[in-house]
Amino acid sequence: MTTEIINYPEKHLEKLPVSIFPSEDFGSKKVAKEIAKVITEKQQKGENAVLGLATGSSPILVYKELIRMHKEEGLSFQNVITFNLDEYYPMQPDALQSYVYFMDENLFNHIDIKRENIHIPDGTLAENEVMPFCAAYEQKIIDAGGLDIQLLGIGRTGHIGFNEPGSTLHSTTRMVKLDPLTISDAAKDFIKEEYVPQRAITMGVGTIMKARKIILIAWGQGKAPIVQKMVEEKISEDVPATFLQQHANVKVIIDEAAAGNLARYKTPWLTGMVNWDDKMKRRAVTWLSLKLGKPILKLTDDDYKDSGLMDLLVQAGSAYELNIKIFNAIQKTITGWPGGKPNSDDKDRPERAQPATKRSIVFSPHPDDDVISMGGTLLRLVEQNHDVHVAYQTSGNIAVFDDDAYRFGGFAKDLLEHLGIDSDFSEKYAELKSFLESKKLGEQDTPLVKVIKGLIRKGEAEAGCRYCGVKDDNMHFLNLPFYETGQVKKKPIGEDDIQIIIDLLQKVKPHQIFAAGDLQDPHGTHAVCLDAIFKALERLKEQGEEWLKDCYVWLYRGAWQEWDIEDIEMAIPISPEELMRKRKAIFKHQSQKDSPVFPGSDKREFWQRAEDRNRTTAQLYDQLGLTEYEAMEAFVRYHF
Known part of the structure; x- marks a missing residue:
C-alpha cells in the first residue's frame, strides 16, 4: 500500500491544512464524527474499519463523544479493529499509567468492540522479544488491510506516537528512548520523574504515514509553539510531526489557544489583509517595537513600511499619530490602585474609583x-x-509528598499523647504508616491521608x-x-x-x-x-x-x-x-x-x-x- 506524497509551494506559510475550533469540546466532536463516519461507511460495505488510536489528554473528549454516540445513537464498534500507537516500556497492563488501562477506562470498557480486535504494544515483554513483536505488529496492521484513519496527538518535542526528534520518515514499530522533555511532561502521571519509564514501544513515522487518513489534534496554549513549528516550518527530523506535510490526506484540528502562535493569529499582517481594530493595531505596534528594539515613540514610517505594515500606516495616517495613540493606550494600563483610585477621574483607568472601598x-x-x-x-x-x-x-x-503526611500524622499523634487526650489516633496513625510504607505508584490515598494532606x-x-x-x-x-x-x-x-x-x-x-x-x-x-x-x-x-x-x-x-x-x-x-x-x-x-510534587517542565521553584x-x-x-x-x-x- 502506498500513500501519495504532496508538496506545498514555498510561499504557502501553513504547510498543513488546519481547522481551528473555538474550544477543545467543539473540535473533539468534529473528530469523533469523522471517525464514526469511517466506521459506518465500512459497516455498510460489510468491511472492518481499522483505526489507529492515540492516548494522552488530547483524545479523551473524542473518546467520550464516541461513547455517547454508541450509547445514544447506536454506533456499533463490532466491525472495528484498533491499533494503538504506543506503550511505555516496561509497563504492566494493569498499572494506572499504562495505555492498556487508559484505553479501557476512556473507551473500550464502554463500547461493544470485540476484545480480540484490540491491539496495544506489549510493555511486559523481555527485551529480546521486543523486535519480533514489533515486526509482528506491523504485519498485523497490513493483514487487517492497513489503517483507515490514524488519530494523533503531538508532544512538545514534536513527537507523534513516541517518535522523538531524530526519528526518520521510514521508521517502523520499534523500541525508542524517550526525550527528557517527554519524560518531564509524563511526570504528572507518575508523581515523580524518576518513576517515568525511560523507553517505550511505538509505531514508526513510516507506519503512521501509511494510514489512508490522518487527524492530528492539539489543545491549549501549551501546544501552540510546537503546532506552529509543525505547520509553518520546513520538514525536519528535529520535529517529527513535520513529516505529516508529505501526507496526501491529513487534517490538523486545534482550538484557538493552540493556534495562538500561528502567523494568521500572531502576525496576520504577514499573511494577508487585516481588520485593523484597536486590539490588532496595538498588537502590531508592540510587535514592531520589540522586533526592532525601538521604543514605540521612536518608530518611523519607514519602520512600518519595511516590516509589512504599510496597510496599517495608510489607515493610521502617520507613524507619529499611531505611535502616540498606542503608547497612551498601554500607559493607561499601568496603575498602582488595583481596586481603583478613590476620588479620581477614572475614565482612563483600568478600575473604577467608586465605591472607594470594594x-x-x-x-x-x-x-x-x-x-x-x-x-x-x-x-x-x-x-x-x-x-x-x-x-x-x-x-x-495530591500535591503533598507522602513524607509530609507521615510527618504531620506523627506530629498529631505525639501532640495528643503529650496533652493526655484520650484518642484512638495512635491506631489510625499505625494504619496510615502501614499504608504509606506499602503504597504503590499511583495508588489512591486513603481518606485519612487525603485529609492530612489537605x-x-x-x-x-x-x-x-x-x-x-x-x-x-x-x-x-x-x-x-x-x-x-x-x-x-x-x-x-x-x-x-x-x-x-x-x-x-x-x-x-x-x-x-x-x-x-x-x-x-x-x-x-x-x-x-x-x-x-x-x-x-x-x-x-x-x-x-x-x-x-x-x-x-x-x-x-x-x-x-x-x-x-x-x-x-x-x-x-x-x-x-x-x-x-x-x-x-x-x-x-x-x-x-x-521541589514541589508537580513542578511541570519548569524546574525552578x-x-x-x-x-x-x-x-x-x-x-x-x-x-x-x-x-x-x-x-x-x-x-x-x-x-x-
Missing part, C-alpha cells in the same frame, strides 16, 4: 496560586483598605493569607468535589462545584473578582476551576443579580505562563520591597518549597518563576518606552 474576591485554584500569581496585588488591595476575600477552590491534597495545604494557605493581612473570616476553603479523587485524574466539573461558587458569590457580592487565567497547569485544574467560575457567573447573570452589574472580573497568570504584552489591560507595578514581601508570602507554602515573569513584564514595558519598574503583575479583564 469587596474583592481572589479565586485560587490551588492553595498557593493567589500569592504566586498576584501576591503583590493582593498585598496592595489589603493595604488600600479593600474588603479582600480569598477562595481556595481545591484542597491541593490540612497541610490549608494551614499553609492560612499562613499566607495572614501574612498578606487577609482576615480569618475572609478565607474560604471550597474543596470543590471534582478534585477529591485522591489521584491525578479528576472527575468532570459538576453541579455541586458550580453551586458552591454561586453560594460564595451570593454571600460576598463582590465588586471585583480575580481568577486564574493561567491555563498551562499540567493537570488542567486551572482550566476546570475557571470554567466553574464562568458557569457560576452565567447562572447569576440569568437570575438577574443586581450586584453583578457592578462587578469586574480580572484574570491573572504567573505560575505557569504570562499574558502577552498586547493583551494586558491592567498592570500593577511592584517595587523591590513589595517583590520581597510577595516572595515571603509564597514561602509560607512549605510543602511546595524547594514557584517564587523564582513568578519573579522572573513579573520582571520580564516590567522589562517589556520599559522596552516599549514606558516607565521602568522592578516588576509588574498583569491582568486581562473578562467581559461576561
Whole structure:
C-alpha cells in the first residue's frame, strides 16, 4: 500500500491544512464524527474499519463523544479493529499509567468492540522479544488491510506516537528512548520523574504515514509553539510531526489557544489583509517595537513600511499619530490602585474609583496560586483598605509528598499523647504508616491521608493569607468535589462545584473578582476551576443579580505562563520591597518549597518563576518606552 506524497509551494506559510475550533469540546466532536463516519461507511460495505488510536489528554473528549454516540445513537464498534500507537516500556497492563488501562477506562470498557480486535504494544515483554513483536505488529496492521484513519496527538518535542526528534520518515514499530522533555511532561502521571519509564514501544513515522487518513489534534496554549513549528516550518527530523506535510490526506484540528502562535493569529499582517481594530493595531505596534528594539515613540514610517505594515500606516495616517495613540493606550494600563483610585477621574483607568472601598474576591485554584500569581496585588488591595476575600477552590491534597503526611500524622499523634487526650489516633496513625510504607505508584490515598494532606495545604494557605493581612473570616476553603479523587485524574466539573461558587458569590457580592487565567497547569485544574467560575457567573447573570452589574472580573497568570504584552489591560507595578514581601508570602507554602510534587517542565521553584515573569513584564514595558519598574503583575479583564 502506498500513500501519495504532496508538496506545498514555498510561499504557502501553513504547510498543513488546519481547522481551528473555538474550544477543545467543539473540535473533539468534529473528530469523533469523522471517525464514526469511517466506521459506518465500512459497516455498510460489510468491511472492518481499522483505526489507529492515540492516548494522552488530547483524545479523551473524542473518546467520550464516541461513547455517547454508541450509547445514544447506536454506533456499533463490532466491525472495528484498533491499533494503538504506543506503550511505555516496561509497563504492566494493569498499572494506572499504562495505555492498556487508559484505553479501557476512556473507551473500550464502554463500547461493544470485540476484545480480540484490540491491539496495544506489549510493555511486559523481555527485551529480546521486543523486535519480533514489533515486526509482528506491523504485519498485523497490513493483514487487517492497513489503517483507515490514524488519530494523533503531538508532544512538545514534536513527537507523534513516541517518535522523538531524530526519528526518520521510514521508521517502523520499534523500541525508542524517550526525550527528557517527554519524560518531564509524563511526570504528572507518575508523581515523580524518576518513576517515568525511560523507553517505550511505538509505531514508526513510516507506519503512521501509511494510514489512508490522518487527524492530528492539539489543545491549549501549551501546544501552540510546537503546532506552529509543525505547520509553518520546513520538514525536519528535529520535529517529527513535520513529516505529516508529505501526507496526501491529513487534517490538523486545534482550538484557538493552540493556534495562538500561528502567523494568521500572531502576525496576520504577514499573511494577508487585516481588520485593523484597536486590539490588532496595538498588537502590531508592540510587535514592531520589540522586533526592532525601538521604543514605540521612536518608530518611523519607514519602520512600518519595511516590516509589512504599510496597510496599517495608510489607515493610521502617520507613524507619529499611531505611535502616540498606542503608547497612551498601554500607559493607561499601568496603575498602582488595583481596586481603583478613590476620588479620581477614572475614565482612563483600568478600575473604577467608586465605591472607594470594594469587596474583592481572589479565586485560587490551588492553595498557593493567589500569592504566586498576584501576591503583590493582593498585598496592595489589603493595604488600600479593600474588603479582600480569598477562595481556595481545591484542597491541593495530591500535591503533598507522602513524607509530609507521615510527618504531620506523627506530629498529631505525639501532640495528643503529650496533652493526655484520650484518642484512638495512635491506631489510625499505625494504619496510615502501614499504608504509606506499602503504597504503590499511583495508588489512591486513603481518606485519612487525603485529609492530612489537605490540612497541610490549608494551614499553609492560612499562613499566607495572614501574612498578606487577609482576615480569618475572609478565607474560604471550597474543596470543590471534582478534585477529591485522591489521584491525578479528576472527575468532570459538576453541579455541586458550580453551586458552591454561586453560594460564595451570593454571600460576598463582590465588586471585583480575580481568577486564574493561567491555563498551562499540567493537570488542567486551572482550566476546570475557571470554567466553574464562568458557569457560576452565567447562572447569576440569568437570575438577574443586581450586584453583578457592578462587578469586574480580572484574570491573572504567573505560575505557569504570562499574558502577552498586547493583551494586558491592567498592570500593577511592584517595587523591590513589595517583590520581597510577595516572595515571603509564597514561602509560607512549605510543602511546595524547594521541589514541589508537580513542578511541570519548569524546574525552578514557584517564587523564582513568578519573579522572573513579573520582571520580564516590567522589562517589556520599559522596552516599549514606558516607565521602568522592578516588576509588574498583569491582568486581562473578562467581559461576561
